[in-house]
Amino acid sequence: MKLLMIMVDSNHQEDVEKLLENHEVPGFTELPNVLGKGVSGRKFGSRAFPGSNTMYFAAVDSTICQTLCGELRALDERAGPDQGLTAFMLDADKVV
Numbered sequence: 136m137k138l139l140m141i142m143v144d145s146n147h148q149e150d151v152e153k154l155l156e157n158h159e160v161p162g163f164t165e166l167p168n169v170l171g172k173g174v175s176g177r178k179f180g181s182r183a184f185p186g187s188n189t190m191y192f193a194a195v196d197s198t199i200c201q202t203l204c205g206e207l208r209a210l211d212e213r214a215g216p217d218q219g220l221t222a223f224m225l226d227a228d229k230v231v
Contacts, residue, residue, distance in 0.1 A: 137200035138227035144219035163193040175219035
């Protein structure tokens with residue numbers, strides 16, 4: 136099992152949700168209005184640093200995770216840096 140953690144500019148969150156739905160991911164957690172600083176700059180929801188990100192967590196089978204990662208890479212290449220897309224894959228064991 137893998138835990139996929141995805142961050143994307145909030146203006147582009149629909150692209151990530153479509154990918155998750157297309158692969159019938161059984162569930163995910165969405166954290167809207169995530170603030171911080173990264174490769175795409177500062178996003179603090181202020182006039183000086185406008186915008187925010189949306190973060191997703193999804194626990195998925197390893198095979199599905201590899202496919203999703205490939206599609207996330209393709210999405211990132213198509214959309215470019217304005218999308219602010221970043222993803223991490225972590226090993227996950229369900230304990231409860």
